[in-house]
Amino acid sequence: MVQAWFMDNETTDQRLEHHRNPPEFISLEDLFKKTGVEYFKLNVDTFATDGVLDKLKAERGYTYEDEMVCSKECLPNYEEKIKSFFTEHLHTDEEIRFVLDGSGYFDVRDASDQWIRIAVSAGDMIVIPRGIYHRFTLDTKNYIKAKRFFIGEPVWLPYNRPADDLDCRKEYVEKLNKGFVAPAC
Ligand SMILES: [Fe+2]
Numbered sequence: 001m002v003q004a005w006f007m008d009n010e011t012t013d014q015r016l017e018h019h020r021n022p023p024e025f026i027s028l029e030d031l032f033k034k035t036g037v038e039y040f041k042l043n044v045d046t047f048a049t050d051g052v053l054d055k056l057k058a059e060r061g062y063t064y065e066d067e068m069v070c071s072k073e074c075l076p077n078y079e080e081k082i083k084s085f086f087t088e089h090l091h092t093d094e095e096i097r098f099v100l101d102g103s104g105y106f107d108v109r110d111a112s113d114q115w116i117r118i119a120v121s122a123g124d125m126i127v128i129p130r131g132i133y134h135r136f137t138l139d140t141k142n143y144i145k146a147k148r149f150f151i152g153e154p155v156w157l158p159y160n161r162p163a164d165d166l167d168c169r170k171e172y173v174e175k176l177n178k179g180f181v182a183p184a185c
Contacts (some may be wrong), residue, residue, distance in 0.1 A: 034174075041123060091168075099121055
């Protein structure tokens with residue numbers, strides 16, 4: 001079950017939960033309203049045949065997909081990569097991840113520049129909008145396996161903060177000011 005919460009400001013291990021004291025959770029509905037981050041629940045045992053993922057892919061135009069494993073054993077230059085994932089950045093396209101196994105944290109900034117931590121595990125699909133500042137880390141279990149999706153030819157390039165002059169950032173800030181509206185279903 002996915003959970004999201006506002007983070008503390010401690011600089012201890014990034015893989016810890018980093019709850020505030022007392023914890024301040026945020027619902028998925030509020031997470032969307034505050035950041036535009038979208039969430040979908042999928043069934044890891046049946047997604048290949050149940051049609052839910054296929055429908056999402058068709059509706060959103062995801063034409064590319066691959067799979068990645070993030071662990072000490074499977075990722076070349078592990079420590080370096082983990083550090084770069086955790087450097088605050090944005091992309092010019094959506095970042096879409098469907099977790100097949102393991103777990104990790106996506107951190108996103110809200111309008112007041114506070115970090116919101118989103119804990120994802122098997123069955124969670126998350127869509128991080130283009131232009132939002134974010135970062136990723138493994139949790140203390142040090143393992144995640146996920147599918148990545150993309151519209152067209154994939155571009156994984158991160159733009160580290162500050163990247164406020166990019167068009168995708170300006171568009172995101174405009175949406176943030178206007179408020180995010182869920183697409184009609
Ligand atoms: Fe990213």
